[in-house]
Each structure stands twice: as C-alpha cells, then as structure tokens.
Amino acid sequence: MGYPKIIVNLKKIKHNAFIINKKCNDYGISVMGITKSFLADPIITQILVDSGIEFIGDSRIENLKKIEHIKIPKVLIRIPMISEAKDVVLLSDISLNSEIKTIEALNSSSKLHNKIHKIILMIEMGDFREGILFNEIENILEKIKTLKHIDLIGVGTNFTCYGGIIPDGNKLKKFSEIVSFIENKLQKNLKIISGGNSSSLHLLGKVDFGKVNNLRIGEAIVLGQETAFGQKVKGCFQDTFILQAEIIELKLKENSLRAILALGKQDVDYEALIPLDSSIKVIGASSDHLIIDLSNSTTIYDIGDIINFRMGYFSLLRGMTSPYIKKELIY
Missing domain, CATH: 2.40.30.20 (Elongation Factor Tu (Ef-tu); domain 3)
Structure with a gap:
C-alpha cells in the first residue's frame, strides 16, 4: 500500500466505543459518537453504531452525506451556515444552533421540503465558543415558538474545546438550572440535555450530572482518553x-x-x-x-x-x- 500510512484497528475502536457507551448508560447518559476525526468513514461509523451508541454527530455536512445510508439519528454538531440550510435539513436529523437567523433559515428550508427539523439550542457556559447568553434565552425561545417547521428538542453546552473551561459539579448544576428555566418557559421537558464532551467523562460517578442525559464523545472513543486532563479511560485502548x-x-x-x-x-x-x-x-x-x-x-x-x-x-x-x-x- 505504501507510506505514510495510518493503520486503523476496528476491533479496538469497537471495544472503546462499547466500554464508554456502557459507562455512560450506567449513569443514565446516552452517547453521541463524534465521527469527524475519521471523516465519518462509513465502516468505522458502523462500528460505533454496532457498539450501541444512540446518536452520530459530525461537524461537516459532507461527512454526514457519506453515512446517510446508516440508520441512526445524525447530528450536525457545528452550528450551521445559512448557506447550507438545505443540506442541513436533508442530511441531518438534528443540528446544534445558537443564532436565530440560522434557525429561521432552517425553518424555511424545512417548510420547502415538507420536513420538521430538530434543533439543540447551545448555551454559553464560559468556554466562549458557540452558545447563547442567558439574557438572550427568553427572546430566542419566543421566536422559536413561532417557527412551525422547527422542533426544539434539546439544550447543549460545551466545555474545554476553546476556553479551557473544565467541567465540574458546580458548572453542571448551573447548566441544569438553566435547562430547568428553559423547560419552564417552554412548558415541556426536553429530550436531549447534552452536557459536554469527552472532558466530562472523568466526572461520571463522582458528581451529580443533574439534568444532563447526553455527552458528545469523540476523542475518548478513538484514542481512549478523556480530554479534561488527558488521562486514559479505564479499560480502553490508546493504540487504535x-x-x-x-x-x-x-x-x-x-x-x-x-x-x-x-x-x-x-x-x-x-x-x-x-x-x-x-x-x-x-x-x-x-x-x-x-x-x-x-x-x-x-x-x-x-x-x-x-x-x-x-x-x-x-x-x-x-x-x-x-x-x-x-x-x-x-x-
């Protein structure tokens, strides 16, 4: 085959995915397996699905298109560009969002294609990447309520990716309080409360996750380590x-x-x-x-x-x- 070359050990990746999925499920948390590190290769993605993971997430529509034949809910985890609204509606079941103009564009595209597009609203919790501020919440919720082809099914937040904010019990508690505020305003319970990524794994069994019932896991699956402190995940392989x-x-x-x-x-x-x-x-x-x-x-x-x-x-x-x-x- 020639060099340079990356050897991908599917057996070890499946083992890691199974271990992490079970660990999360034991605490009532579903896993969104993130596929961007391997460009959503269909074979590797199917390995994650076979391990029992409930959702697949990727940051690029091009990657989700490669796996549209795989029967699992697919999530666009980078907030969408308005220019790709049509593809977002057609190729992802759910998208993470923080801008009302983009959500309105998704609504228009969904109406055009006779679809209902599900969204997760991202909340800023100090990492200073994507997410709306607390004082924006009521206004954006009122606008979302008017969009007939948008279904707000969840709330999410991000830790460690940009600002280096490491999650802890207090931050998860504060996030859960914001979720309760949103649910009260909507008068409904949200299905997905996505409380972070691989950097939250080290907290399982140590702190109360509150309302959090989902984590977006990529690095811990593909490399067997959490991202808060770079520690190995017990029972997982690092040489995948x-x-x-x-x-x-x-x-x-x-x-x-x-x-x-x-x-x-x-x-x-x-x-x-x-x-x-x-x-x-x-x-x-x-x-x-x-x-x-x-x-x-x-x-x-x-x-x-x-x-x-x-x-x-x-x-x-x-x-x-x-x-x-x-x-x-x-x-």
Missing part, C-alpha cells in the same frame, strides 16, 4: 490508530543520529506524535519532512525502515484528512 512513516535520510548531524521521514506539517501535527519506540525523540518538522533523533534507540534503523507512532487528537484529525496518507483498516 497507528501512523507509519518511512525513513528517507539517516545521517549523523550535530552529534546525534538523525533521520528524516517522508511526512510533514501538511500531513500531521508533529507535536502530537508519540513514537512507539520510546527512545526516539521528535525534533521538528517542515511542510514535507519530519526530523527525529535516533541516538538513544537500541534498534538499528536504516534507510527505508518504518517508524510507528501513536497520534494525539489533532494529529489524527490532520492525518485522516490528508490525501497523502494512506489508510488501512484492520479487524
């Missing part, structure tokens, strides 16, 4: 995706044995690469070359040899997106 790259130069430079691999910043986030040979040190990278130090390795490497890496989340995202990196799925 292995990057392989070939040595194209091997020379003694600056008193160290250095190798260049046919891989660069255009392909991966080199700072998020973890060599399986722990004695190897990643020195740096240019757009097309990765430089590593082999001085402390007991393995004798040569030109054409392959170096294996585990990948951090952003390296995985970039690597799976790169057309220059081949992908091999194994069972």
